[in-house]
Amino acid sequence: MSRPTCSVVIPAFNAAHLIGGQLGALAAQVGAPAFEVVVADNGSTDRLESEVLSWRDRLPGLRLVDASRGRGVSVARNVGISLAHTDRILVCDADDRVSAGWVAAIATGLSDHPLVSGPVETRLLSGRSADWVPIDRRTSALFETWGGRTYGIGCNLGLRREVWEQVGGFDESYPAGAEEIDFAWRAGELGYRFGYVEEALLHYRIRTDLRGVLRQQYNSGRGTSTLYGKFRPREVEPKTAVRRLRHELLLVTQFPWRGGQDARRSWLALMAFEAGKLIEARRLGSPAP
Incomplete structure (x- = not known):
């Protein structure tokens, strides 16, 4: 060689x-x-x-x-x-x-x-x-x-x-x-x-099982909050508690009841990302982006 x-x-x-x-x-x-x-x-x-x-x-x-x-x-x-x-x-x-x-x-x-x-x-x-x-x-x-x-x-x-x-x-x-x-x-x-x-x-391989996809998106949300907590970029305005609650409630109401399996799994992936973001922000003691 x-x-x-x-x-x-x-x-x-x-x-x-x-x-x-x-x-x-x-x-x-x-x-x-x-x-x-x-x-x-x-x-x-x-x-x-x-x-x-x-x-x-x-x-x-x-x-x-x-x-x-x-x-x-x-x-x-x-x-x-x-x-x-x-x-x-x-x-x-x-x-x-x-x-x-x-x-x-x-x-x-x-x-x-x-x-x-x-x-x-x-x-x-x-x-x-x-x-x-x-x-x-x-x-x-x-x-x-x-x-x-x-x-x-x-x-x-x-x-x-x-x-x-x-x-x-x-x-x-x-x-x-x-x-x-x-x-x-x-x-x-x-x-x-x-x-x-x-x-x-x-x-690029996205996990082909739902559990793997949710874990991947959850960790991505955690990483997003870690990134924000470390750099606090000026262009990102963290949501107040009231705005955050409204945002999460809106996501919940957008569950695709009439959508197919792929639409519901896409929604679950988004919710996993949001959960990871919120939980990691709480652990770090910083606002969630």
Whole structure:
């Protein structure tokens, strides 16, 4: 194997049943520079190790590293990046699947930008559950949050090591949601801006079981409140207790009694997000955004 010029970091926890799809996609890359793959195991109790090691012949630059010093995707990302052998870092998740030109596109993008991200599509791996969450079936730009600030989603990310070092890594205090927004905001404060790479398509997996979707959205709501409590952006005016009550009652009254199963599950996902936001804000002692 040639000396790698970039490193793909994959945080993983109990992903033995899914990571083969991602590793297979990386083994089938087209036009990619030499790259290594670093799977950062966040303390898995399944067959992750044996599954990853079974891919070594097809991915000669594959390594499995111990990222079990703490729980969470930010811990795994930080450990994986710290142990990568190169200064161009590509980040994806164990349960998703990169497109055939993903490595080449992200690596090329990092020649021009300190941070890059690309589009995600939700249909290939998610099926009907793609309709249950507020993500476009295929995105066409960087993700956007309060005040029009943009960020790259954490499962489709490229960054130069200097950015990660200057920012101080991913904040490991976050629940599983909004940590990539926090990273992007802190990077922006230091003058680092994202570039968008249209060719860097990633197939994003939304949980196909309702319980998984609700847990995912609940954690996203928790992360949103953590983000607000940390930065308190001026453009966000937290709701008063009365406005908050009216808002939540309005959501309750919007239950789609006459809608189909997908509409009801979409409503439940929204309520899970709101619940996570309110509960985390209460725990932090800050207003809910």
